[in-house]
Amino acid sequence: MAASFHTRSNSLPSRSHPLTSEVDQHLSRLSSSQSASTSSINSLQDLHDAVDKMLQLPLVQQALSQGHQKKLVDELINGSLRNLDICNIAQNSLLQTKESLQELQSVLRRRRGDETELSSEIKKYLASRKTVKKSIHKDLGNLKGMENKCTSLTNEEHVNMLKEVEVVTFGAFESMLSFISGPRIPSKLSGLSFVSKLISPKRILCEDDKTEVNQFEKMDAALSTHKTTKSDNIFLLQDQLKELESCIQDLEEGLESLSRRLIKARVSLLNIVNN
Numbered sequence: 001m002a003a004s005f006h007t008r009s010n011s012l013p014s015r016s017h018p019l020t021s022e023v024d025q026h027l028s029r030l031s032s033s034q035s036a037s038t039s040s041i042n043s044l045q046d047l048h049d050a051v052d053k054m055l056q057l058p059l060v061q062q063a064l065s066q067g068h069q070k071k072l073v074d075e076l077i078n079g080s081l082r083n084l085d086i087c088n089i090a091q092n093s094l095l096q097t098k099e100s101l102q103e104l105q106s107v108l109r110r111r112r113g114d115e116t117e118l119s120s121e122i123k124k125y126l127a128s129r130k131t132v133k134k135s136i137h138k139d140l141g142n143l144k145g146m147e148n149k150c151t152s153l154t155n156e157e158h159v160n161m162l163k164e165v166e167v168v169t170f171g172a173f174e175s176m177l178s179f180i181s182g183p184r185i186p187s188k189l190s191g192l193s194f195v196s197k198l199i200s201p202k203r204i205l206c207e208d209d210k211t212e213v214n215q216f217e218k219m220d221a222a223l224s225t226h227k228t229t230k231s232d233n234i235f236l237l238q239d240q241l242k243e244l245e246s247c248i249q250d251l252e253e254g255l256e257s258l259s260r261r262l263i264k265a266r267v268s269l270l271n272i273v274n275n
Contacts, residue, residue, distance in 0.1 A: 019054045023161055026050055030168050044172055045254075048261035051165055055268040060158045064272050072159050073273060079166040080266040082143055086173040087259050089139045091252065093132050093180050097216070098248045100128040105241050108234060122223045129220055133181040140177055169262075176251070180216055215240075215247045 026047035054060055064073050107121040222240055226233070 019050060019057060020161060022050045023054055027164055027168055045257055045261060048265060052264055061272050063156050063158050069156060069159055076162050076166060077269050080262065080269060082146060083166060083169050084262050086143055086170060087255055087262060090173055090176050091255050093136055094248050094252050096128060096132050100125045101241060101245060108238055122226060126223055136177050136181040179214060182217060215244045219244045
């Protein structure tokens with residue numbers, strides 16, 4: 001899997017340039033985020049902002065343009081495309097879930113007492129979620145099949161660092177997909193713990209700090225066991241739908257921002273190679 005590529009080594013040369021040190025600090029924070037008490041999706045965005053600046057450095061461009069680095073740089077370019085693909089998978093999964101959720105919300109607003117219509121819409125939502133989960137597992141499996149074989153470290157610190165950025169980013173997206181679909185996707189990082197730390201702690205949307213409930217799973221479970229249209233149950237269901245909608249919105253905004261940064265980094269790599 002992506003996280004199996006290990007780049008940190010005491011034998012590597014020290015990273016003296018302020019920008020490379022900044023990237024290294026972001027990587028360290030993200031790599032240790034399983035045990036971190038708080039973090040935010042800004043950490044991943046800040047990592048790629050620092051990478052973008054690093055790619056503009058003449059010494060980095062010179063290192064990446066050297067002929068003997070061609071194979072490794074090609075791997076970085078392929079890896080950038082793979083990260084864009086997994087980002088797109090996450091975005092599509094959220095969009096499909098949101099569309100089904102909004103249809104269900106519409107039914108609840110229009111006809112709270114119509115059990116038949118509500119039951120039908122709940123079945124549609126659960127069927128859509130099943131399709132989303134199946135698609136996530138299939139697409140992620142295909143992406144893992146395209147993964148570059150573990151590459152030996154080079155003496156060029158910037159190439160090693162960019163490979164590490166690629167791996168950490170893929171791991172973050174993989175964990176997000178695990179969070180969206182459920183716990184069946186194998187990942188070195190827990191989907192719940194990793195994604196909860198990518199989301200701004202100021203907005204408790206996808207995870208309740210006390211119970212650590214995944215809102216996607218919570219909604220699936222609530223609808224699977226829904227049996228009555230009594231007012232109190234309907235109000236509770238509406239509240240849960242609003243919570244999930246807020247969670248999805250938060251993730252969508254973060255993914256859109258990350259997608260722009262990934263595209264910018266890929267363009268920079270291509271320009272370096274082609275110039």
